[in-house]
Structures are given as C-alpha cells and as structure tokens.
Amino acid sequence: MKDVSFGQFYPVDSFVHRLDPRLKILFLIAYIVAIFLATNFYGLAACAAVLLLTVVAAHIPLGKVLRAVRGVTFLVLFTAALNVLFYGGETVYWEWGIFCVSFEGIIFSVFLALRLVLLVVCSSLLTYTTTPVSLTDGVESLLTPLKWIRLPIHELALVMSIALRFIPILTDETQRIRNAQMARGADFESGGIIKKVKATIPILVPLLLSAFRRADELGDAMDARCYTGGKHRTKYKKLRFTWRDAVAFLVGAALVTGVVLMRIYLSAPY
Amino acid sequence: MRIVAEHLSYTYNAKSPFETAALKDVSLTIEEGEFFGIIGHTGSGKSTFVQHLNGLLRLPSSMKKYRPKKPKKGQAPLPATVLKVGDFDLTDKKTNFRALRRSVGMVFQYPEYQLFAETVRDDVAFGLKNFSEEKLTDEELDSAVRAALEVVGLDFDELKDKSPFELSGGQKRRVAIAGVIVTRPEVLVLDEPAAGLDPLGKREIMELLHRLHREWCKTVVIVSHDMDEISENCTRAAVFADGRVECVLPPRELFRHAQRLTELGLDVPLTAKLCALLQERGIEIDCDFTVQDFCAKVLDYARSHPKQGGGRA
Structure with a gap:
C-alpha cells in the first residue's frame, strides 16, 4: 500500500537536493546532449564518472539508483540484442541468413545499452532529488519566454x-x-x-x-478560494541561484566541452 | 473460527526513509462468536492488523524471519510469530488464501467506492462467482444475491437491474456489504463501517451488523474510533496504540480507564465522561456504559439519595 514507486522523491538533505530546480533541469538536458555527443568510450566514461559523482553527492543509496535501471532492463537487452544481430559491419564473427554478428555490432550495442542506462539513471536522479512542487516551479520558470507567444x-x-x-x-x-x-x-x-x-x-x-x-x-x-489563474500570483518559495548552482553549472559545462574535445581529438577506442 | 495472533510485527517500506513500523509484537486472540471491537487513533496499526486476517497483507515471504532466530550469546531467543484464523496458518506460504478469503469477509472503509458492475445483481454476485469452484447457474446466483440483499435490508426485485451508481449513499454501502457477505463468511471484518454516515444511518448500520452476527456470520470484528459505537455494541474491545495492543477488555471494564484512553488520544463514550464527572462529585455509578444502563443507574441513585436532590446529580 505504501510502497514507494520508482522515481519518487527521496527525502534526504544533500548538495544535489538543494540545487535550483531550473539548473537541475538544464543540467539534465546538457547531460543528455553530452551522452549523445560522446562517440567513444572516453566520452562515455566521463559521463558515467560525472553521474557517479552526482549520485554520491545526492546521498541516494546505489540500490535505489539501480532499481530505476531494473525497470528498463528488458528494453536495454532487447535493443542491444537487435543491434547485435542486425548492425552489419566488417569484422564478421557469425552469419546466418539476415543475422550477422560483427565486432562493430557488438561495440555499437554495448554503447547503446550504456547510453540508455545513463539516460535512465540521470533522469530518475532528477525526480529522486527534486520535489514535484519545485520541479514544476522550475519548468514554469524555464518556459516563461513562451508566454510571449501566448x-x-x-x-x-x-x-x-x-x-x-x-x-x-x-x-x-x-x-x-x-x-x-x-x-x-x-x-x-x-x-x-x-x-x-x-x-x-x-x-x-x-x-x-x-x-x-x-x-x-x-x-x-x-x-x-477564488483561484483565477496566473496573473499577479506570487510564489511562496522564490527560486534563487546560489554557489552550489555555479558549481553544478561548471561541472555541466566542463562535461559537454570535454566530451566535444574528446570527440575531436581522441579517435580510438571506437 | 478462532483468531490467534502472537508476536505479530509488520513494517511498511522496510529499509527506506519511509520505513514505518505499523505493528510491533502484537498478540491478540478473538474467540469464535464474538462481536469484537478494535479501537485506536489514526496510525495505531488497527487497519494493518485486520488486513492480515485474510492474507491481504502477508508476512514477508522470507519466513525465516518469523521462525525463532538463533539467540545471540546472552540473549533470549525471539518468540515465533503465530497467526492463525481457524485452521488456516497464515505464517505458512502454502496456505490456501482463496479459501481463507472466502471464510473471512472484509469490508473496507467506504466500501461503496469499490462498486463497479453495471447492475446491483452483478456487483453482489462478483465475489460469489470468484469463489465458487464450478460455474453457478443464474438461479443459484439469484437466490444467493436475493438472500444477501434481504439480510442487509434491500429489495432484490426492485434493485437487481439498477446501476449501483444510481443508489443513495446508504443503499450503496448496503449493496457493498451484501457483496462481501454473499459468500457467507464465518468471520466478518469491517473497517469503520459507520464512517461518514449520519446518526440515523450509523444506528441502522450497527443494527444491520447485529442482525448479521445473529443470523449470518459467527464472528464480527469492527474497527472504529467511535467509542460510543464500541461501548454500545461489542462484547470485547482491543485498544491499539502506536502499533501495540494496549489492552483487551469488555467495554464495561475498558471505560473505567477513561483517563488512560484520553492520554492515548482516544475519546471515551459520553456515559464514561458523565461517570467521571459524577465521581469527582463523590457519586459512584457502576454501569456498563450503555446509555440505557447508565440512565437506569443514575435514576436509581437519585431515588435512593433523595437528600442530595435529583437536580445536582
């Protein structure tokens, strides 16, 4: 009855919990971009390292984080299997009809699986560390420019x-x-x-x-209670950027730059 | 069916920040044929306890926890958990929980919110169809539904083809109760059966429960926080506080401890309050805390002490 479902807020006090929700959302977007910009294992390793650092800073037990992954195990394995069988590639190990297992295929599916896992973990971290209320506050604040188009x-x-x-x-x-x-x-x-x-x-x-x-x-x-909508409403909690957000911003910026640099200058491995 | 619980504990969300121990080492025996009351404040574990009785909450599957642990040096061994309803041993994973649920009817709080079928007849027959081994004929279903509706005071012919959602609140609740008792359970458990009803509706529901107790189900267990309900109706009552059983007494004994009950955040029946006030003024009234008995005893007292004057008492 009272079992906690996946992705629900995890109430502890930590560096990550105290970050501004707007920054956390932007960080998540930057992180996802970084994951897909990473074309070699160095880049992906950097992403994983940043994620691990975040998990530690968020005081979320590792088991909890892995539980988020468990929900998508099937999806990850399924896509990986499909990619192994249908990728094609040059260094072929085994071939049967339209199926073909190649070195490139295996590497590509491992890559894809890692990306998916990182994606799921970082998005669940956002909901673990942000209350629904501050999450919507953040979204509202970030979308404010769209008010101009009504x-x-x-x-x-x-x-x-x-x-x-x-x-x-x-x-x-x-x-x-x-x-x-x-x-x-x-x-x-x-x-x-x-x-x-x-x-x-x-x-x-x-x-x-x-x-x-x-x-x-x-x-x-x-x-x-005479609720009439958004005009002239004030907020109970004002969102404010602090030094923590500056630190997180730098980490995010460094990650994206790092991944881009690695993409350009480090070609191997894969 | 006799209900025996010994050293029963239950924790929600174990090993997480949401961890709450709802039951702590609860031991309680309910005899066959009782009209048993369970009282307690919100969060005292009373609902958690009754949900164990038909296996909706199960003891954690790692039953090892519930066998006596090997004692550490210098420590007494932990006593084993026992949970038995009649012949069903609920600590055993192999127990036939379907058969158990057939014998232990459970009416949840606001049971009218579980109605779903298109007609009253289908809704009441739902449990019957689920529990029967063979397919029942329409006649068999109809006669069972008719009997169940009649015992809760509703007319089968008038209601059978109506949608349960067209009925009034009180009727809906009766239909929902009929949907539980239609399988003729031996034990009937009700969580706050009178919640949200007006005084008349409350009295009608309690009368209905007495009728069920007489004619239909041997044992009735009600969960409530309304002391008047308990004092007027129950043979015995258990007081739950903070996941433990504080005491198990017949109401007439229970409400002598009015002060302790108030400390636990529970209300005491009006008659018990009046008894306490009279006691402060040096007047001892020994009653069983039902309104009738209280009035009779007070009148007796007033008549036998004419000097003090009826007005003061």
Missing part, C-alpha cells in the same frame, strides 16, 4: 503539478480498491492476457470514478 505557461505548470501530486494518491487508491476486490476473491495474477485485462475492470471503474470525484472536489476547492 502559451498559458502557468496553467500548464499547474496541470503538471496537479498530475504529479495525484500520482501517489491514485496509487494508494488503486491499492485500496485492489485489496477490496481481492477480498472478494478477484484474481489478478493467473490466466492469459485477455483474462488479466478483464480482471482489471473491477479496479479501473472505481478508480476512474474516484479520480473524477477528486477532480470535481479539487475544482470546487479552488473555486471556493
């Missing part, structure tokens, strides 16, 4: 924060309804795929109803 940024941010806020509530609710139906003998584990999908109806119907009910109630509560 996009309702504040409303979008509000939608996002409500959605994030409701994830744990609906998870709890699902668990509660699931328990209630299991107490009435519902079986969600056995049977084929069709039977399993059918078995979710007794959960989905009450869950949807309760989601609508909650949405109604929330709307009423906001109306009752």
Whole structure:
C-alpha cells in the first residue's frame, strides 16, 4: 500500500537536493546532449564518472539508483540484442541468413545499452532529488519566454503539478480498491492476457470514478478560494541561484566541452 | 473460527526513509462468536492488523524471519510469530488464501467506492462467482444475491437491474456489504463501517451488523474510533496504540480507564465522561456504559439519595 514507486522523491538533505530546480533541469538536458555527443568510450566514461559523482553527492543509496535501471532492463537487452544481430559491419564473427554478428555490432550495442542506462539513471536522479512542487516551479520558470507567444505557461505548470501530486494518491487508491476486490476473491495474477485485462475492470471503474470525484472536489476547492489563474500570483518559495548552482553549472559545462574535445581529438577506442 | 495472533510485527517500506513500523509484537486472540471491537487513533496499526486476517497483507515471504532466530550469546531467543484464523496458518506460504478469503469477509472503509458492475445483481454476485469452484447457474446466483440483499435490508426485485451508481449513499454501502457477505463468511471484518454516515444511518448500520452476527456470520470484528459505537455494541474491545495492543477488555471494564484512553488520544463514550464527572462529585455509578444502563443507574441513585436532590446529580 505504501510502497514507494520508482522515481519518487527521496527525502534526504544533500548538495544535489538543494540545487535550483531550473539548473537541475538544464543540467539534465546538457547531460543528455553530452551522452549523445560522446562517440567513444572516453566520452562515455566521463559521463558515467560525472553521474557517479552526482549520485554520491545526492546521498541516494546505489540500490535505489539501480532499481530505476531494473525497470528498463528488458528494453536495454532487447535493443542491444537487435543491434547485435542486425548492425552489419566488417569484422564478421557469425552469419546466418539476415543475422550477422560483427565486432562493430557488438561495440555499437554495448554503447547503446550504456547510453540508455545513463539516460535512465540521470533522469530518475532528477525526480529522486527534486520535489514535484519545485520541479514544476522550475519548468514554469524555464518556459516563461513562451508566454510571449501566448502559451498559458502557468496553467500548464499547474496541470503538471496537479498530475504529479495525484500520482501517489491514485496509487494508494488503486491499492485500496485492489485489496477490496481481492477480498472478494478477484484474481489478478493467473490466466492469459485477455483474462488479466478483464480482471482489471473491477479496479479501473472505481478508480476512474474516484479520480473524477477528486477532480470535481479539487475544482470546487479552488473555486471556493477564488483561484483565477496566473496573473499577479506570487510564489511562496522564490527560486534563487546560489554557489552550489555555479558549481553544478561548471561541472555541466566542463562535461559537454570535454566530451566535444574528446570527440575531436581522441579517435580510438571506437 | 478462532483468531490467534502472537508476536505479530509488520513494517511498511522496510529499509527506506519511509520505513514505518505499523505493528510491533502484537498478540491478540478473538474467540469464535464474538462481536469484537478494535479501537485506536489514526496510525495505531488497527487497519494493518485486520488486513492480515485474510492474507491481504502477508508476512514477508522470507519466513525465516518469523521462525525463532538463533539467540545471540546472552540473549533470549525471539518468540515465533503465530497467526492463525481457524485452521488456516497464515505464517505458512502454502496456505490456501482463496479459501481463507472466502471464510473471512472484509469490508473496507467506504466500501461503496469499490462498486463497479453495471447492475446491483452483478456487483453482489462478483465475489460469489470468484469463489465458487464450478460455474453457478443464474438461479443459484439469484437466490444467493436475493438472500444477501434481504439480510442487509434491500429489495432484490426492485434493485437487481439498477446501476449501483444510481443508489443513495446508504443503499450503496448496503449493496457493498451484501457483496462481501454473499459468500457467507464465518468471520466478518469491517473497517469503520459507520464512517461518514449520519446518526440515523450509523444506528441502522450497527443494527444491520447485529442482525448479521445473529443470523449470518459467527464472528464480527469492527474497527472504529467511535467509542460510543464500541461501548454500545461489542462484547470485547482491543485498544491499539502506536502499533501495540494496549489492552483487551469488555467495554464495561475498558471505560473505567477513561483517563488512560484520553492520554492515548482516544475519546471515551459520553456515559464514561458523565461517570467521571459524577465521581469527582463523590457519586459512584457502576454501569456498563450503555446509555440505557447508565440512565437506569443514575435514576436509581437519585431515588435512593433523595437528600442530595435529583437536580445536582
């Protein structure tokens, strides 16, 4: 019932937790760019090193980080396998019909798998270390320029924060309804795929109803407090850049530059 | 079915910052035929405890933890956890949990929010279909649903084809309860059965539970934080506080400890409050804390002490 799901905020105090959410989002983007700019193992190693440093600075236990990876194990292995079999390449080890295992193929799939793992870990680090509220604050602040083309940024941010806020509530609710139906003998584990999908109806119907009910109630509560949207609203917590953000910025900038330099000057290995 | 729990502990989110010990070494026995009450403050572990009774919360799969550990030097061995409902041993992974759930009906808080089917009949029949080994005929289903609806005070012919979502709040709750008792469980567990109802609705639900206790389910266990509900209805009650069982007593004994209960953040029934006030004024009323008995005893007292005057008492 109260099990913590993947990607949920991990409440400890650390260097990374205290960073400005805007910077963390920008850092994540820069990091993803760096991962895809890295064309050799030196670059990827640099990315991994920075990530490891961040994990340590965030005081997140390694097991927790690896749990995020566990969710995508299948995807990683599947894409890696496909790439090994279909990449082509020159140094061929084994060939059968359209399948072909080559040295280049193996290297390429290892590369891809590493990239995916790094991608998942760094994105989950963002949600581990940032509360949903400050995450939306950050997104809202970063998207402010789009107000010039009349996009309702504040409303979008509000939608996002409500959605994030409701994830744990609906998870709890699902668990509660699931328990209630299991107490009435519902079986969600056995049977084929069709039977399993059918078995979710007794959960989905009450869950949807309760989601609508909650949405109604929330709307009423906001109306009752005269909520009218973004104009002239002030923030309870003002976002401010500090020395920590400067440090993180430098690390991010150094990583991207480093990866680009390595791409140009270090051709081997691969 | 007799329910026996010994040294039962349960922790949510073990080994994470969200770790909370919900049950700490709970030992409790509920005899067959009781109308048992479980009271406690929010977060006292009462709901966690009852969810164990039909295996919705299982003892962690590494059962080794629950066997007596080898004692370290100079330490007494940890006592083994026991959790038995009738003949079902819930510490054993091989227990048939389906059969257990058939024998232990569980009505959650706000059960009307678990209704899902298109018609009242289908919703009540849901549990029946799930639990039966062979396919039941429509007649068999109808007669079981009819009986269950009748015992909760609803008319089968009027409601069977209605959508459960068209009904009033009280009717929905009755339909939901019917959906649990339709399999004729021996033990019926209800989490806050009267929550969110008006006083009349509360009384009706409690009357319904007594009827079920008489005619339908041998043992009834209710979880509540409403002391009046407990004092008026239960044969015995367990007080949960901070994941432990504080005491297990019949209500008439329990509410003598009014002060301790208040310390635990629990309310005491109105009659117990009045008894305490009278005691301060030197008037001892020995009652079982139901409104009826209290009034009778107070009147007796007033009549036998004419000098003090009825007005003061």
